[in-house]
Amino acid sequence: MGSFIAFWILATVIVGAALMVVLSRNIFRSALFLVLCFFTIAGIYVILSADFLAAAQVLIYVGAIGVLLIFGIMLSRDIRWGGETTRWRRPAFLIGGLLLAIIIVVIFSTAWPVGKDGPTEATTSALATQLFSLDEGFVLPFEISSLVLLAALIGAISLVRDK
Amino acid sequence: MHLGINHFLVLASILFCIGLYGVLVKRNAVAILMCIELMLNAVNILLVAFNHYTVAGAGMLTGQVFAIFVMTVAAAEVAVGLAIIIVAYRSRKTVDVDKIDLMKW
Numbered sequence: 001m002g003s004f005i006a007f008w009i010l011a012t013v014i015v016g017a018a019l020m021v022v023l024s025r026n027i028f029r030s031a032l033f034l035v036l037c038f039f040t041i042a043g044i045y046v047i048l049s050a051d052f053l054a055a056a057q058v059l060i061y062v063g064a065i066g067v068l069l070i071f072g073i074m075l076s077r078d079i080r081w082g083g084e085t086t087r088w089r090r091p092a093f094l095i096g097g098l099l100l101a102i103i104i105v106v107i108f109s110t111a112w113p114v115g116k117d118g119p120t121e122a123t124t125s126a127l128a129t130q131l132f133s134l135d136e137g138f139v140l141p142f143e144i145s146s147l148v149l150l151a152a153l154i155g156a157i158s159l160v161r162d163k
Numbered sequence: 164m165h166l167g168i169n170h171f172l173v174l175a176s177i178l179f180c181i182g183l184y185g186v187l188v189k190r191n192a193v194a195i196l197m198c199i200e201l202m203l204n205a206v207n208i209l210l211v212a213f214n215h216y217t218v219a220g221a222g223m224l225t226g227q228v229f230a231i232f233v234m235t236v237a238a239a240e241v242a243v244g245l246a247i248i249i250v251a252y253r254s255r256k257t258v259d260v261d262k263i264d265l266m267k268w
Binding site for chain 1: 165166167168169170171172173174176177178179180181182183184185187188189190191192193194196197198200201204207208211212214215216217223224225227228230231232234235236237238239240241242243245246247248249250252258259261
């Protein structure tokens with residue numbers, strides 16, 4: 001019951017903030033709404049009992065990506081600009097609405113194999129076990145993702161460096 | 164009053180379609196990047212919801228592991244994307260994707 005009410009409040013805030021991101025005329029304001037959206041999505045993770053992911057969402061998305069995007073907006077001069085849209089507004093609306101309708105119809109006509117409810121205890125150590133267990137873990141993807149991060153770091157630095 | 168999997172699936176698809184609309188419609192490159200982040204977050208909600216509702220054995224958290232990888236790649240993507248946008252802004256003095264058409268014939 002409590003999580004039901006919490007879900008509806010969070011879902012309303014998420015959809016409203018996402019709409020403001022897309023529709024706002026001021027790009028700085030839409031970045032702030034994006035941060036609000038990220039924060040409420042962390043609440044959705046809490047409802048789904050993914051506590052580590054909720055913390056990671058706040059740290060990575062709200063903390064890092066939000067600040068990075070605001071930096072990007074500040075560095076590309078005119079802050080008040082950015083609400084302009086292409087002339088493909090109506091076709092894009094049509095495509096998005098049509099896709100949403102199709103997806104919702106498919107969701108409600110599929111019998112999802114719903115099992116028992118999810119994990120009820122803290123997931124951090126279980127997540128670590130899943131990630132690093134040697135037989136069916138994700139050690140190699142983990143190492144590769146660290147390589148991806150390193151490559152992105154070097155790439156970003158060498159792109160914006162003054163030559 | 165029961166919170167089923169359909170609630171989360173519908174929420175994630177709404178978020179995804181809003182992001183898709185933004186990507187198609189926006190002209191500022193940073194705004195397009197923001198809408199891509201919205202779409203990635205929708206996918207993350209889907210992964211966690213499926214992991215919560217339909218996973219087989221207890222202690223299986225594969226969906227959450229996938230969500231962590233999506234977050235990692237999203238962080239890398241935003242860093243490189245912003246670097247590219249800033250370089251384009253330096254040379255073209257604009258972040259309007261309609262005007263950055265150097266590689267268009």
